[in-house]
Amino acid sequence: MLDVLSILSGSDLFSGLSARSLERIANHLKPVRFDQDVVICREGDIGRTMYIIVSGSVSVSSDMGWGQRELDRKGPGSVFGEMALISNDVRSATVRTLEPTECLQLDNESFDALLDKDLDLAQRIAKIMTRRFSTLVHKTSSELLGAYRALTFALANITESRDPETGAHLERTRNYCVLLAEALYREERYKGLITPQFIDGLYQAAPLHDVGKVAIPDAILFKPEGLGPEEFEKMKIHTLIGASMMEKVIRQSGADLFKMAYRICLYHHEWWNGTGYPHGLAGENIPLEARIMALADVYDALLSRRVYKPAMAMREAADKIQHGAGVQFDPNMTLVMIANISRFEDVYLKYQDE
Numbered sequence: 001m002l003d004v005l006s007i008l009s010g011s012d013l014f015s016g017l018s019a020r021s022l023e024r025i026a027n028h029l030k031p032v033r034f035d036q037d038v039v040i041c042r043e044g045d046i047g048r049t050m051y052i053i054v055s056g057s058v059s060v061s062s063d064m065g066w067g068q069r070e071l072d073r074k075g076p077g078s079v080f081g082e083m084a085l086i087s088n089d090v091r092s093a094t095v096r097t098l099e100p101t102e103c104l105q106l107d108n109e110s111f112d113a114l115l116d117k118d119l120d121l122a123q124r125i126a127k128i129m130t131r132r133f134s135t136l137v138h139k140t141s142s143e144l145l146g147a148y149r150a151l152t153f154a155l156a157n158i159t160e161s162r163d164p165e166t167g168a169h170l171e172r173t174r175n176y177c178v179l180l181a182e183a184l185y186r187e188e189r190y191k192g193l194i195t196p197q198f199i200d201g202l203y204q205a206a207p208l209h210d211v212g213k214v215a216i217p218d219a220i221l222f223k224p225e226g227l228g229p230e231e232f233e234k235m236k237i238h239t240l241i242g243a244s245m246m247e248k249v250i251r252q253s254g255a256d257l258f259k260m261a262y263r264i265c266l267y268h269h270e271w272w273n274g275t276g277y278p279h280g281l282a283g284e285n286i287p288l289e290a291r292i293m294a295l296a297d298v299y300d301a302l303l304s305r306r307v308y309k310p311a312m313a314m315r316e317a318a319d320k321i322q323h324g325a326g327v328q329f330d331p332n333m334t335l336v337m338i339a340n341i342s343r344f345e346d347v348y349l350k351y352q353d354e
């Protein structure tokens, strides 16, 4: 004879309920037996029953698009099928027995009747479901975000292997961008334009600024002396290539991060006075994020030693940036950057090539 009450009180869904509630539930349960390798719930089917495992074990799996993948295994005391039952939705996973398995089954009519009669049970289920859903949403979104960020940086690093600009350059420029954007955020004129989300997006998108260089021939990319006019024309195309790469990503994901990366790739070589490339945009027609990136990128290039030039002293680099105000760079942004220059110097010193 099954001790249903102790099974229920030991189950992950019903533990902690009063003896009265447990008894009520027990009255609605039906014992069922399944042989080995039987599908009890199938993903996509409407869920009308939930199960508590008494003995045996099951495998919970889901169709990931590229194949079936096991998500979990459950044994005695575990509950399954309750999500679809409670939310009146389709099964989110397939459950298959790994061995002959005994369960207690509760159908949705009984479940609804129980919830109607038992306030304790209803409150408990509401709490559990809220907790489960918020953990799930949090876990899924933070996992996705982590993966997304790692991929973005990996993509940016592809250029590293083909570019004299290094990984440390990517790390420094994204940090200069954040420093500058944070300083601008405190200014009235950028209210509503620069937000914490904008700054976070900028941090993620900035390393992609030169991703288009993957398509520039080595002979141009690694040329030790200055580029000839024809070679320079070819080099300029990295902006258009980067933008078209981002356009393809946007078609797949539509994420704001890549829209920002698109604007950075395309416009980071535009000049405030309209003499930059590829489109010769001027002034505030150049997107905000690209104007910030231009300052960060040039400042770091000045401080870095390249095959064709030695590194510049910090003071000299700051002077050079200041001279570019209103010519190459947004004059107000330049002012803000110069006012905070020691913080930029700290970033430069913090992220050095190994």
Ligand SMILES: [Fe+2]
Binding pocket: 209, 210, 238, 268, 269
């Ligand atoms: Fe560039």
Ligand SMILES: [Fe+2]
Binding pocket: 165, 169, 173, 209, 210, 297
């Ligand atoms: Fe760069």
